[in-house]
Each structure stands twice: as structure tokens, then as C-alpha cells.
Amino acid sequence: MNGWMGKILRVDLGSGKVSVERLDPKLAHDYIGARGLGTKIMWDEVDPNVDPLSPANKLIFAPGPFSGTFAPSAGRYDVVTKGPLTGTIAASNSGGSFGAELKFAGWDVVILEGKAAAPSYLWIADDKVELRSAAHLWGKDVPTTTEMLYAETAEDAKVACIGPAGEKLVLFAAIMNEMQRAAGRTGVGAVMGSKNLKAIAVRGTKGVRVADKDGFAAACAETSRKIKEHPVGGTGLRLYGTDVLVNILNSVGGLPTGNFRTGQFATADKVGGESLAARELQRPRGCFACIISCGRGTKVLSPKYAGAGEGPEYESAWGFGPDCNIDDLDAVTKANYICNELGLDTITMGSTIACAIEMFDRGIIGTAETEGLELLPGNAEAMVEAVRLTGMGEGFGKKLGLGSWRLASMYGHPELSMTAKKQEMPAYEPRAIQGIGLNYATNNRGGCHVRGYTISPEVLGVPMKVDKDATEGKPALVALFQNLTAAIDSSGACLFTTFGLGAEDYAAMLAPLTGEAWTAEEFLKCGERIWNLERLWNNRAGFTAADDALPPRMTQEPMPSGPSKGAVSRVPEMMPEYYAVRGWSPAGEPTTEKLRELELA
Amino acid sequence: MGMMLTIHPEKCTGCRNCELACALEHEGYFRIKASRIHVYAWEREAFSVPMMCQQCSDAACVSVCMPKAMHRDAETGRIEYDAAKCIGCKMCVQACPFGNAAWDALTESILKCDTCGGDPACAKICPVGALEWADPDLAVQPRKKSFAAKLKTAYAEARS
Numbered sequence: 156m157n158g159w160m161g162k163i164l165r166v167d168l169g170s171g172k173v174s175v176e177r178l179d180p181k182l183a184h185d186y187i188g189a190r191g192l193g194t195k196i197m198w199d200e201v202d203p204n205v206d207p208l209s210p211a212n213k214l215i216f217a218p219g220p221f222s223g224t225f226a227p228s229a230g231r232y233d234v235v236t237k238g239p240l241t242g243t244i245a246a247s248n249s250g251g252s253f254g255a256e257l258k259f260a261g262w263d264v265v266i267l268e269g270k271a272a273a274p275s276y277l278w279i280a281d282d283k284v285e286l287r288s289a290a291h292l293w294g295k296d297v298p299t300t301t302e303m304l305y306a307e308t309a310e311d312a313k314v315a316c317i318g319p320a321g322e323k324l325v326l327f328a329a330i331m332n333e334m335q336r337a338a339g340r341t342g343v344g345a346v347m348g349s350k351n352l353k354a355i356a357v358r359g360t361k362g363v364r365v366a367d368k369d370g371f372a373a374a375c376a377e378t379s380r381k382i383k384e385h386p387v388g389g390t391g392l393r394l395y396g397t398d399v400l401v402n403i404l405n406s407v408g409g410l411p412t413g414n415f416r417t418g419q420f421a422t423a424d425k426v427g428g429e430s431l432a433a434r435e436l437q438r439p440r441g442c443f444a445c446i447i448s449c450g451r452g453t454k455v456l457s458p459k460y461a462g463a464g465e466g467p468e469y470e471s472a473w474g475f476g477p478d479c480n481i482d483d484l485d486a487v488t489k490a491n492y493i494c495n496e497l498g499l500d501t502i503t504m505g506s507t508i509a510c511a512i513e514m515f516d517r518g519i520i521g522t523a524e525t526e527g528l529e530l531l532p533g534n535a536e537a538m539v540e541a542v543r544l545t546g547m548g549e550g551f552g553k554k555l556g557l558g559s560w561r562l563a564s565m566y567g568h569p570e571l572s573m574t575a576k577k578q579e580m581p582a583y584e585p586r587a588i589q590g591i592g593l594n595y596a597t598n599n600r601g602g603c604h605v606r607g608y609t610i611s612p613e614v615l616g617v618p619m620k621v622d623k624d625a626t627e628g629k630p631a632l633v634a635l636f637q638n639l640t641a642a643i644d645s646s647g648a649c650l651f652t653t654f655g656l657g658a659e660d661y662a663a664m665l666a667p668l669t670g671e672a673w674t675a676e677e678f679l680k681c682g683e684r685i686w687n688l689e690r691l692w693n694n695r696a697g698f699t700a701a702d703d704a705l706p707p708r709m710t711q712e713p714m715p716s717g718p719s720k721g722a723v724s725r726v727p728e729m730m731p732e733y734y735a736v737r738g739w740s741p742a743g744e745p746t747t748e749k750l751r752e753l754e755l756a
Numbered sequence: 757m758g759m760m761l762t763i764h765p766e767k768c769t770g771c772r773n774c775e776l777a778c779a780l781e782h783e784g785y786f787r788i789k790a791s792r793i794h795v796y797a798w799e800r801e802a803f804s805v806p807m808m809c810q811q812c813s814d815a816a817c818v819s820v821c822m823p824k825a826m827h828r829d830a831e832t833g834r835i836e837y838d839a840a841k842c843i844g845c846k847m848c849v850q851a852c853p854f855g856n857a858a859w860d861a862l863t864e865s866i867l868k869c870d871t872c873g874g875d876p877a878c879a880k881i882c883p884v885g886a887l888e889w890a891d892p893d894l895a896v897q898p899r900k901k902s903f904a905a906k907l908k909t910a911y912a913e914a915r916s
Binding site for chain 2: 252
């Protein structure tokens with residue numbers, strides 16, 4: 156095959172049995188790869204009501220057709236499984252070189268089943284696949300594990316692993332590849348930990364084939380040009396990283412502050428991308444085949460928070476910063492380093508600490524519950540310690556490791572958890588920006604910004620400016636962005652390529668790569684198919700229209716201050732139109748007509 | 757003397773587009789293990805360095821090559837590899853102190869940067885200018901000047 160490698164690797168972790176299957180070309184076309192293909196396999200093979208941390212859940216690693224080629228900023232992979240934080244279908248995607256290396260080893264999909272009897276790691280060297288003991292790696296942090304695996308497999312192997320957080324089944328544990336890149340959200344790292352799988356090391360010597368070499372090179376040159384000429388894709392992200400958004404969101408009153416109590420933070424600039432560039436940035440970094448370079452190679456010199464690594468991203472800086480009323484950049488970056496080292500999702504970690512801080516502030520919990528941790532707004536030292544405790548599964552960290560919804564419910568205040576479907580909402584205030592709230596409420600993995608990033612039109616004016624406070628047209632906009640992103644994720648491309656590219660551009664690269672006919676319409680239809688299949692999965696897992704909701708604070712408490720003062724999220728009034736636009740019943744279920752149209756019925 | 761490939765590791769983001777462009781140019785598909793350029797990363801420090809043939813003046817690979825497959829082109833000054841003359845003894849692989857000549861078992865040939873005949877695909881695709889196709893005399897000038905600027909700053913600070 157061209158683009159795809161044509162093979163699926165299946166490993167039964169219980170018996171160590173390895174089998175090889177052919178990738179069905181029709182399935183590859185209909186679901187593209189990565190997130191889409193992984194979801195289709197989950198749909199065919201796993202009961203949506205499975206306990207996510209039981210051996211019956213499966214863990215799927217899948218790159219996309221672009222991964223391993225020079226399609227610009229398109230070398231990613233997805234981890235697909237049932238997420239323990241949300242109970243929804245989960246797909247978490249990550250950059251770096253790991254996904255491309257899986258392709259070079261010859262695999263489009265790796266399906267992991269069952270549970271290993273003892274801590275193990277998987278070593279994939281092309282067709283040679285071996286389940287090895289990880290007894291000596293258990294308990295080790297991510298950088299140490301990664302380096303030990305380089306030493307005992309191959310110097311140029313690529314490693315995806317969990318840290319102590321995944322081993323301890325922290326419900327928002329991440330899977331980290333090449334130390335610094337995270338498949339962060341929905342707790343995919345806990346699923347890996349539940350399977351006693353510490354790591355996958357992979358080294359490949361094969362290559363990704365191209366149907367029309369010159370046509371593909373020309374298409375990629377054109378898409379590269381479009382991204383480079385775009386002010387965000389070509390310039391902004393390289394200079395200041397994603398953290399450039401702190402000041403932008405703060406200026407419109409859309410920067411959630413103090414556990415979403417308000418939308419503006421007076422000293423936000425101190426943790427913004429400009430401050431990061433001036434104080435800690437060593438150099439921009441890029442994932443495999445990236446031309447955008449939003450990654451931040453950073454170093455903190457202040458002795459209390461000293462360290463080096465990558466990040467923080469915008470959402471991480473926000474979560475450990477303004478959402479906890481903290482403006483100490485070094486502390487924020489340190490919290491981010493600890494998440495990378497111990498294997499935690501920064502968004503849920505930050506927002507869960509913010510929730511605990513609000514409960515502490517209101518006297519719902521005290522030092523007796525936090526085991527001495529003074530979780531007051533603005534207490535940077537306590538915040539950093541809370542991250543460490545969570546990753547190590549110690550003290551109050553054991554409760555923080557459940558995420559904010561379970562934590563707040565434990566003390567009788569689920570309304571203080573800023574989550575949708577039990578996953579923490581990222582750094583964009585739904586009261587200040589109407590579309591993003593609708594995306595959170597309807598998102599197939601709960602509170603998530605990247606699967607329907609309406610911030611582009613609503614705040615950044617990309618590809619066109621729309622009124623962030625309006626609800627008119629938002630259901631259609633949200634559905635379009637959700638469908639497009641489902642297809643982009645499945646192709647292996649980074650979401651940031653949309654700073655320059657549209658559906659027709661991905662089709663223009665897929666056609667010469669695969670030798671198949673691709674149009675913008677077909678690409679978007681695949682995205683819609685994937686979105687609907689994820690929805691079917693969630694409905695079958697017991698989710699209903701009642702779950703398409705935001706925390707009551709967003710819909711009932713008007714924004715108390717700032718440029719968006721007085722606003723509430725109008726998600727409930729947008730929902731009927733969203734279901735109609737989607738071709739779903741008023742109960743939020745895809746209709747038979749829609750399923751037929753998408754060849755899902 | 758012709759142009760040379762110069763590396764600026766401080767600019768390298770580790771994206772490996774150079775490896776991809778090299779593989780497509782020479783192999784016709786994305787088999788980057790056969791790339792003539794490789795990027796080495798230190799992930800803890802978020803630092804990367806691209807490595808490829810330096811076209812040495814006193815080239816070990818040329819000295820050890822019995823059938824003279826590895827030879828210097830008089831016109832361009834670059835080290836060229838003539839696959840037709842190669843006997844596959846791999847002495848060049850062992851002799852290169854930088855590891856910049858490699859044996860490819862799949863094609864049974866030596867992998868070494870040929871600068872794409874004087875128009876290197878890696879430098880063309882590099883999104884950040886970490887690889888530069890430049891006149892060897894001039895390629896180091898900006899670096900010299902940036903170091904000179906540090907001295908200038910140091911003197912200015914010492915005086916104030």
C-alpha cells in the first residue's frame with residue numbers, strides 16, 4: 156500500500172501471543188487511520204460497557220497515513236481505548252517521532268489486549284516483536300525509563316511509556332513518548348498501567364511508500380507555503396509557542412481564573428508566552444516533520460524550581476497559573492516538568508488542583524483532608540507539591556488523582572468540578588466564548604478544546620472572524636470543526652496545520668500519497684463518520700443527551716467581572732439546533748438516515 | 757572549491773524534515789534509515805544536532821578505499837561515491853571518524869551525503885535554517901560575528 160503500511164499488529168499481553176493482520180484498504184479509506192481506525196476497531200471488538208481498567212478493554216496505538224512522510228507537521232499517532240476518567244471512547248494524540256517509527260517498523264495499528272501477568276514492556280524491531288520483563292523499570296520516571304530502554308533495545312529506538320502516575324492508575328495519567336510528548340487526556344496512561352505495560356520501544360528500518368512521488372512533493376510544498384505564510388502557523392507559534400494565548404484570552408475576558416470563578420487574571424502576562432520567551436525559552440522545538448515549531452525547549456534556573464525540558468503549553472500554563480491564581484512562571488513550568496516526568500495530563504491536573512483550592516478556600520476541606528497542604532489561591536509551592544504527590548500517588552495526591560469530579564463529589568460538591576463528562580474543561584471560558592462551550596458539552600471525550608477548536612474563528616479570526624458572544628450559527632460551526640478535526644487527527648496531521656490549511660489541502664496531499672481519489676467533501680465525510688461512530692459508542696456506553704452539559708456555574712452564574720461581565724453560556728438553547736444540524740434525534744441519537752448516509756448502518 | 761553544508765545546531769528543532777527529504781530524494785520513498793543525514797536528539801535538554809558527511813579535505817574514507825569508489829571530484833572538491841566501483845568492503849564505514857558513511861544492507865551500497873549533486877534537499881526543506889548550503893569561507897562569518905558581539909557586550913559591561 157501507499158501511505159499506509161498495510162499491516163496490523165495484535166499482541167495478547169496475557170499469553171504474549173503475537174499475530175499479524177492485513178489492513179483492509181476499504182477500512183483504511185473510510186476511517187483514514189489513527190483516531191478513526193482505532194475507533195472502528197474498538198467498535199468492532201470491545202463492549203462499550205467494559206470496565207476501562209479491566210483486561211477486557213483494549214489499548215490501540217495508531218499513526219495516520221501522513222505519519223512518516225514530510226506532509227508538513229503531520230507525524231502524529233493516536234492512543235485509542237475506553238477512557239477511565241470519562242467512561243467515553245478515548246483517543247489521545249501525540250507528536251514526536253514515535254508514530255512515524257511505528258510506520259517505519261511496518262505497522263499502521265498496534266492492538267494490545269488483556270493484561271500482562273507482571274510488569275512488561277513491548278519491544279518492536281520491524282517484524283520482531285517481543286514482550287519483555289519491565290520489573291527493573293517499574294516505579295521509574297519517564298526520562299529514566301526512556302534512557303534505560305535506549306540502552307537495552309537500540310540507541311535510536313523510540314519509546315512511549317508511562318511514569319509512576321500510570322502505574323498507580325491515576326485517572327488522568329498520560330502516555331509519554333520521547334520524554335516530552337504526551338498522549339495526555341482521558342487517562343490513557345492508566346489503561347496502560349492496568350495492563351502492566353510500562354512501555355513500548357520501537358525501531359523500524361522500512362519506509363512509507365508514495366503513489367505519486369512528484370505529485371506528493373508538490374502538494375506538500377504548497378501546503379508548507381500556506382502554513383509558513385500564515386501569521387499564527389508561520390510566525391506566532393514559533394516565536395511564543397501556544398502560551399501566546401494567555402494574553403489574548405485574558406484581553407477578551409475568556410481566561411478561566413480561580414477555578415472558572417471569573418474570566419480575567421490581573422497578572423496573567425507573567426505566565427504568558429512573551430514572558431516565557433524572555434525568561435525560560437532555550438529554543439523552539441518541533442515534532443516529527445514539523446515546520447511550525449511551537450514546542451518550547453525551556454530551562455528554569457531559580458533554585459526552588461530548577462529544571463529543564465519542554466513546555467509549558469498554553470493550557471498547562473493556564474492550569475497551574477491563572478486557574479490557581481498563580482503568576483509565578485518558574486513554579487508553573489516546574490509543575491509542567493513534573494507532569495512530564497511522572498506522566499500526568501497537565502490540563503486535568505491543573506484544573507483538579509484549582510477545584511481543590513476553591514474547596515479549601517471555601518472551607519469545604521481543610522488541612523486535615525489535604526494532609527497539611529495549604530491549598531490557598533496563589534500558593535505556588537503547595538500547587539507544585541500537589542502535582543508531585545498526585546504523580547507519586549502519595550498523601551492527598553491519591554484523592555487528586557481521581558480528577559476534580561470525583562474529588563468534589565467526595566466532599567458533596569460536584570458542582571465545583573469544572574468538567575464536561577467528568578473531564579476538565581481547558582483554558583477557554585464558555586461564558587465568554589459561546590461556541591467553545593457547545594463544543595465542550597458535545598465533545599465525545601468530554602471537556603476538550605482540540606476536537607472542535609472554535610477559538611480559531613471566535614477569538615483569532617481564523618479562517619474568518621465570527622462574534623464570540625453570538626449563538627447564531629454556532630451549532631453548525633461546532634459540528635464542522637468537530638468533523639474536520641476528526642479527519643485531521645485520523646490522517647496523522649497536527650491540528651495546528653489548520654493555521655493555513657483547509658479540508659481541500661489535506662485531500663490534495665492524501666491523493667498523491669495513497670493513489671486514491673480524495674476530495675475535500677470525502678475527507679469531511681470521513682470525519683463526520685468517525686464523529687458519529689464515537690457518538691454511537693458513547694450512547695451504547697450509557698451516555699445520553701443529559702450528559703451533553705456544562706457545570707451549572709457556566710450556565711447559571713453570570714460572569715462576575717471583566718469584558719464578559721454578565722454573560723452565561725447558552726449551551727442549553729443551542730443544543731436542539733446542534734442535534735438537528737448533526738441529523739440526530741432530539742434525544743441526541745444519530746438517526747437511521749444519518750447512519751445510512753455515513754455507511755454506518 | 758564549491759559550496760558546503762553547514763549546520764547550526766542551536767537553530768535545529770529536531771523535526772527531521774531533512775531526513776525525510778533526503779530519503780525521498782535518494783530512495784524514492786520515505787525510508788529514513790537510508791537517509792544520508794540524521795538528527796541526534798538529547799531529549800532531556802531539548803537539543804538536536806544534524807549530522808552528515810563533512811566532505812573532509814583529508815578524507816579517511818577516500819584513503820582506505822582500495823578500488824577508489826570513494827574519490828574527490830576535482831571540480832567540486834566534494835567526496836563522491838561511485839557505486840559501480842564499490843566492492844562492498846565497508847572500509848569507509850569503519851574509517852569515517854564521524855560515522856557519516858554507512859552500509860545499507862537492503863541496497864548493498866554505501867550511504868553517504870552527495871549534496872544531491874550540489875542542490876541539497878535537506879537544506880531546502882529545513883524550516884528554520886539549521887542547515888545551510890553556503891560558501892565555506894562565508895558560512896562561519898555570522899557565527900564569528902555573534903561570538904564577537906558577546907565579547908563586545910562583555911567589554912561594555914566591564915567598563916561600566
